[in-house]
Amino acid sequence: MHTAMEATFVSVVGARPNFMKLAPVARALAARSRTRHIVVHTGQHSDPSMSAVFFKDLGLAPPHHSLDVGSGSHAQQTATVMYRLEPLLQAIRPAWALVYGDVNSTVAASLTAVKLGIRVAHVEAGLRSRDRSMPEEINRIITDHTADLLLAPSSDAVENLKAEGAPDSRIRLVGNVMIDSLRDALPKALATETPRAFGLKNGNYAVVTLHRPSNVDDPARLQSLMAALGDVSRSLPTVFPVHPRTRAHLRRNTPSTAQSLRLIEPLGYQRMLSLIANARVVITDSGGVQEETSYLGVPCLTVRESTERPITCTLGTNILAPDPAVLAARVNECLATPRRPPPTIPLWDGHAGDRIVDALMSATSSRGPI
Ligand code: UD1
Numbered sequence: 001m002h003t004a005m006e007a008t009f010v011s012v013v014g015a016r017p018n019f020m021k022l023a024p025v026a027r028a029l030a031a032r033s034r035t036r037h038i039v040v041h042t043g044q045h046s047d048p049s050m051s052a053v054f055f056k057d058l059g060l061a062p063p064h065h066s067l068d069v070g071s072g073s074h075a076q077q078t079a080t081v082m083y084r085l086e087p088l089l090q091a092i093r094p095a096w097a098l099v100y101g102d103v104n105s106t107v108a109a110s111l112t113a114v115k116l117g118i119r120v121a122h123v124e125a126g127l128r129s130r131d132r133s134m135p136e137e138i139n140r141i142i143t144d145h146t147a148d149l150l151l152a153p154s155s156d157a158v159e160n161l162k163a164e165g166a167p168d169s170r171i172r173l174v175g176n177v178m179i180d181s182l183r184d185a186l187p188k189a190l191a192t193e194t195p196r197a198f199g200l201k202n203g204n205y206a207v208v209t210l211h212r213p214s215n216v217d218d219p220a221r222l223q224s225l226m227a228a229l230g231d232v233s234r235s236l237p238t239v240f241p242v243h244p245r246t247r248a249h250l251r252r253n254t255p256s257t258a259q260s261l262r263l264i265e266p267l268g269y270q271r272m273l274s275l276i277a278n279a280r281v282v283i284t285d286s287g288g289v290q291e292e293t294s295y296l297g298v299p300c301l302t303v304r305e306s307t308e309r310p311i312t313c314t315l316g317t318n319i320l321a322p323d324p325a326v327l328a329a330r331v332n333e334c335l336a337t338p339r340r341p342p343p344t345i346p347l348w349d350g351h352a353g354d355r356i357v358d359a360l361m362s363a364t365s366s367r368g369p370i
Contacts (some may be wrong), residue, residue, distance in 0.1 A: 013043030022100060023181050069081050080173050094118060099147070102139045122149070125144050189277065206236045208240040209241060209286050247347065290316070291312055294342075
């Protein structure tokens, strides 16, 4: 039996970068009385190495519901989440639907909930790359324009929301929830000694992650990136946990790969964190990795023209490096630059999950429209 005062929250997650944002919110909600939290996994990512290992590493209970949508075109994936989520939300009728980040599951869940009259809170609202060719940018814009509560990680995100006309009453600056997970997991992550397991010396190797369609879907682009990584690996041992999307394109196009470049399976949260924390330099096109390296003070080269996380360039360690032809030279510049202590970034303090739940509780008790 649930008391009349109990508030039900449904979190909808589906893809790898959602899980580290869910964990701190789940923990903060569990610590409050008169709350019920139901987790729905859309199944956008289903490989154990992309999903189950993250639930385990983050101490998350298995999801209450799985929609098993799997892969597909953007329209298929988004529509299937909506179609399967609608009856579930109708049955649960939560006070809030919580959506995370910028993946297809995020936009699908927010559209479904808002049209059922269920209030939507967007965790990581307001990020903008201003690159509309990125599917994530479209997902961010639509999610922010449908959500009732916009939980922003940084002041630039707040400014973006205001510039698009979001009323102040909907916006809360809560900080970076992914850093909550990082701080929590770091001791366990370091204890895995993952670099040693791969024969790498702390502070003397590069880690690579690449999975954006703009980098891996075009065979010529992927070929030139693999050649650049081959060059990097000749001066610095280089390890590359390969995302399934990238793996599929590598199989299809079989670009030549330098012997010294080590391609490995995707890693779980703790082992990946261990690898990143001890790296000399990280080369990535991931959003989350730009933040993790900035927090840890590890130099990061982002293989993209733009970033939706500009604070990682202004205050953090991130440098945009979209051109494969000069990637190895950029790595050498990093090697020649003495490491600086990790920066302090406002509200990257491990308490974003609590601030998110505070914002939700006060918006819930206010009842009417925000
Ligand atoms: C999605 C997100 C992206 C995020 C990334 C993190 C969107 C639009 N994109 O991209 O923002 O950075 O997740 O990983 O939502 N695959 C598997 N098993 C899995 C997952 C994926 O085999 O568990 C393969 C499938 O072939 C699939 C492809 O990877 O077609 C792409 O997966 P998808 O979820 O469509 O997009 P991502 O590239 O993972």
